[in-house]
Amino acid sequence: MSLQNINVALIGNPNTGKTSVFNQLTGLNQQVGNYPGITVEKKIGFCKLPHNIKANILDLPGTYSLNASSMDESVVIELLLNKNDKLYPDVAVVVTDVENLKRNLLIYTQIKDLEIPTILVINMADRMESKGITIDIPYLEEKLKTKIALVSSRKGHGIEELKELIVSYKTVPNESCLNASVIDSEYFEKLQHAFPNQLLYKLWLVITQDVNFSNLDRNEIRSTFTKSHSELKRLQQQETIKRYQFINEVLKGGLKVDASMAKDVRAKIDRVLTHKVWGYVIFFAILFIIFQSIFSWSTIPMDFIDSTFASLSSWASSALPSGILTDLISQGIIPGIGGVIIFIPQIAFLFLFISILEESGYMSRVVFLMDKIMRRFGLSGKSVVPLISGTACAIPAIMATRNIENWKERLITILVTPFTTCSARLPVYAIIISLVIPSKRIFGILNLQGLTLMFLYVLGFVAAIISAYVLNKVLKLNTKTYFVVEMPSYKLPLFKNVGINVVEKTKAFVVGAGKIILAISVILWFLASYGPGKDFNEAEAIVKERTAEKPLNEIDFENEVNSQKLENSYIGLMGRAIEPAIEPLGYDWKIGIALISSFAAREVFVGTLATIYSVGDSDNEATIKSKMKQEVNPATGEKIFNFASGISLLLFYAFAMQCASTLAITKKETNSWKWPAMQLVFMSALAYFAALIAFQILK
């Protein structure tokens, strides 16, 4: 066999540049998916190594040790314990940061105990000089029983050497580098005696961790070797001390730090960024800049996409032979796809800003700054991250709550995150704002439309915070509060990391949302193009009869027939059925249809209206916006999208829980239907009444 495939697992603490090493090894050659049944992100990349070897490189979630305290960490252990897993690594690569070597080596010693060939990467080597660090590599290799690659993933140095080491993984020692079982030799001897064929450390993990193992009968081991929770924890503490003793010993001989060389920029930046006044000023200024720029920067590409799809639609209907299939393409599929593509600029910008904030290390300072304030509302400082990334999409945001240690704080964060203005609301907001809010400037610089959008974002946060406060009072849950946040050193975000992140996240979002939107568009088109009974199928005759006294010209007649058909199509009937309920909010049955379809996903709103108005209108050339502008209420002659109904719609979309995927993720993360059901009922009720009150006051 000339081509050999090997599995490589990248393991390491968060903030060690593990993902940069991954990106350096694989480039854009990666796949992001989920582990089966859970929502932990699974990143696999492919890399061609020397000597015709191909490597599948698995970027495991960052973890501080093999003592799992979150689902992300359990994934690491489960993989490393299951030799039958098809991703079980032939070689493990532990990535460490040269500045935090001591702490980063803890997990290394644990991986070694599993007797997997392990290569040690000492990353951020480019910082050694400025920090006054020197390392004796041969000494460390001998003591740690491994091969070491000195890498600077930032500069791309040492990657080729790492590849060479991976290729020759069979020469990397796989025995453990210390014996931790001396902390209670009697206990561990008995344990080994009872299961002579199993690795001792593996058995120990089975006893202490709550993770799934394939071959080992957990109950059997646990019943014989049970210890109380606090006894186990004491042993784990001793184990940790033991490991650190070993690490300290090794580093004493192999690592020199010249403290006088260390210039601590971190302390200076920290003083400003966590200052009691400047800290908050800077934080809110950053948020303000992000939201203003998302709105103003993305309008140009969005308008371009909107008009491109409008003309594509009209081109399709004129170029293709007329018929049902052409109608489906030009009125169903093309506007549907356009409704997805139009998101890309805004989502990409959001992901760009969020990943810059995370990469730079700033996000941890925000957590530190906000914790005390957030706790008053039953949240944690760590809730800030989901609440901010919720502005991109609630789904990754809810997954990001996993590092909140306290269950109650985490649950509340999950429940209120969907209030934050996600990018799916943006197109709805953008189109309604541009219809009902005048594009004026106040005080010379502030755009009124931009301000309205800003207000809606603030409204989302306020709704989230107030609901959190209420939930905190209502929910009776007693859990221990733990809060440990690592404050990483500041780093200039790497273009490659940020770029790959933006591309991957945007792609995942567009493909995921795209499928739903496309499917719904096609269904909608079908429902709007067919109808039951005489009113639909004999539309032409009915219109002819109705206008017999005053015959219309050809175009008007056609439009009249089309709207008669739409009104009596399946979807028209559905829309009209709910019209009484939504009329007090200022909506007509066409908006009603858009509301119904929005319960699958909010962003469908614009696409739905696009589909409905295209079916009812022979003029394909116009953009969605101009079509919405032209809509009038046949009874009163008033514009459908006026100030009162516009505000009412904005409020409805701000509060309503219209996202099937978010409900699904809440179910997954809370493991119960109770919480998503609660989200759906409360948010929808709030949305309805807020919209009702607003419309009744403003009309």
Next chain:
Amino acid sequence: MQNTIHTLKKGDKAIIKDFDIDLIPLKLLEMGCLPGNEVELLQIAPFGDPLYLDINGSHVAIRIETAREIEVELIKNNL
């Protein structure tokens, strides 16, 4: 009065003495919060909580309720 991390002032350095293991998350131990290790209080968040520490070279923030449980012996007073 026994010193804890909570009683330290900004810039103080101390040695970790003892704590009730049931009240301290394992993750903090893994970060290096173990008896005999050095701890320095780097920053106090606005409103007095959480505390930003350098524990044995690891930079971490913890809440006062945890800091209160960790006994220390002052070695360098920042006055």
